[in-house]
Amino acid sequence: MSKKIVLIDAFSTIHVGNGALLDNSFKIASQRFKTNDISVITSDPETNKGRYENIIEDVFSNYPRSNFSKLIWATLFFINFSLFFIYQKLGIPQRLWILGARYRKIANAIAESDIVISISGESINDHLAPQMYMRCYLFYLCIKLGKDFYVFPQSIGPIFRSTSKKALKFFLSKAKTIFCRDMDSFRLSQEIWKGEPVDVVYCPDVAVTQDSVKDESLAIFNCGKKVVGITLSDVPNEIAGSAGYYEKMVKSICQSLNSDEHCILMMPSNYKRTGTSRDYEICTRAYQEFLAQNFEVEILQNKAIHPDHYQGIQKSLFLFISSRMHVGILATSAAVPTIMLNTQHKIRGYMKNISMEDFVIEYDEIESRLPALVARCMEPTQHSETRSKLYSKNQEMRHMVMKIVGAT
Structure with a gap:
């Protein structure tokens, strides 16, 4: 039976580099797991419409700027995904879920998936806190729900807070594999998850597999x-x-x-x-x-x-x-x-x-x-x-x- 995959943390393709991560992660995941049943959760659904069949808008696409708004936003984030976890654990039918519209679509995709893959390139980074903690909390819930969770080749770090290292160790210790795309990230990840069941593996950036046709039209x-x-x-x-x-x-x-x-x-x-x-x-x-x-x-x-x-x-x-x-x-x-x-x-x-x-x-x-x-x-x-x-x-x-x- 074909496995269902959800690619999360697909940032905006209007940044060419993020597009390269999405294109090639999609290709590699399809080949690795022998399926095209892949949903993409992206902060840029408009740019990717028609390019991928199953596009879902990420809740982070409307992440606010002011500190007070961020606090409210983060509270809603934790409430919605915590409710999603409880619904799943208690077997409550999806039609009875009370979640925000964007949260509901993401939750449905994750609930129906077998594999969840983070493809952001760099979301595990103390400079990106507090978003990093929210993303990692979602990673943790996916793992606790029995989903095979992978971190596709990313730059892990810089992580300069001891609390962050402890949180990452807790959230991702039971992921399947964390692929690190540079040696600094690889060494840091080995330190963070030393002795944990997660595989920490060095792997070059997926963008090296990009295919294209020469264009001389300019x-x-x-x-x-x-x-x-x-x-x-x-x-x-x-x-x-x-x-x-x-x-x-x-x-x-x-x-x-x-x-x-x-x-x-x-x-x-x-x-x-x-x-x-x-x-x-x-x-x-x-x-x-x-x-x-x-x-x-x-x-x-x-x-x-x-x-x-x-x-x-x-x-x-x-x-x-x-x-x-x-x-x-x-x-x-x-x-x-x-x-x-x-x-x-x-x-x-x-x-x-x-x-x-x-x-x-x-x-x-x-x-x-x-x-x-x-x-x-x-x-x-x-x-x-x-x-x-x-x-x-x-x-x-x-x-x-x-x-x-x-x-x-």
């Missing part, structure tokens, strides 16, 4: 020059040393490229359904500055773009420079020479996995190292060797992910 690809794709982004609040990084990036790239030979495609990777994201605003500013330096420049439209389309565009690039991890993974997985700014430790961890750590720069190295790395990537022999190396490493990563997760 006008920039007809200019007769080498196209350099660039993703610049808003910096997470917890990242130190990032002041002035944007200006340094633009200045160094302008100094490294020749407008007669190179053109630029700005590739924001984080969007909004209405309005303009901070990432898109930053990329628009860079677009204007590159124009002022006489470069031919194009910017992606301000609308959601799915990871297969995004990677398809990347396949036509000569070089990609990124401050976001997952679009960097998509580029390297497409064998495009890629330079990554280490905005978070997980970026260096991924690039080390594919033996490309030399192509990672820190904030304080932008001016000193970026020009030399760009020149290195542009050199014909080095460029060809890098493409071959990336192709080989991606095949290795793909095989590793599918084998570890059990999808082969």
Whole structure:
């Protein structure tokens, strides 16, 4: 009998990286458990309608901003899911459940499932508390209800509160498997769940298995020059040393490229359904500055773009420079020479996995190292060797992910 799966913590696909997690987690879960009976609980149902058959809106999609509203919201969260647990344990029919509309749909999907999988990428993180505690409470209820619970490859941590470590040990000790996508997360998870029945396993990010078709439809690809794709982004609040990084990036790239030979495609990777994201605003500013330096420049439209389309565009690039991890993974997985700014430790961890750590720069190295790395990537022999190396490493990563997760 085919198993029913629920993918939870699918964040908004208007962030390309979250789309890559969803697309590839869905594919891998389908192959691993030999079923297409998969429901997706996502904070972005509109973007994913038509792409997946069973879409359910996550309650976290309307998480409030003010502290008082958060307190009320959290109280309702714990009440609704605690009631759901009691209903299930007492065998109360679903038609008699008194739950909020969104909670009821999620509860129904979990109740009818055999397997629940968290695919967020990074929800187990003290910077994301108190949401982390609420999500982990739901994980715990799923386990107590007899569901096979998995944490698909994620960055676990940073966890800097001793109470968080104790809570995580309690909530997830009886999960089936926690897959960690970087070595820091793996070591932390081994420490937290040491001696517990849950399997803690190292596994590369699922985005390395992304598939796509090359897309050369943008006008920039007809200019007769080498196209350099660039993703610049808003910096997470917890990242130190990032002041002035944007200006340094633009200045160094302008100094490294020749407008007669190179053109630029700005590739924001984080969007909004209405309005303009901070990432898109930053990329628009860079677009204007590159124009002022006489470069031919194009910017992606301000609308959601799915990871297969995004990677398809990347396949036509000569070089990609990124401050976001997952679009960097998509580029390297497409064998495009890629330079990554280490905005978070997980970026260096991924690039080390594919033996490309030399192509990672820190904030304080932008001016000193970026020009030399760009020149290195542009050199014909080095460029060809890098493409071959990336192709080989991606095949290795793909095989590793599918084998570890059990999808082969």
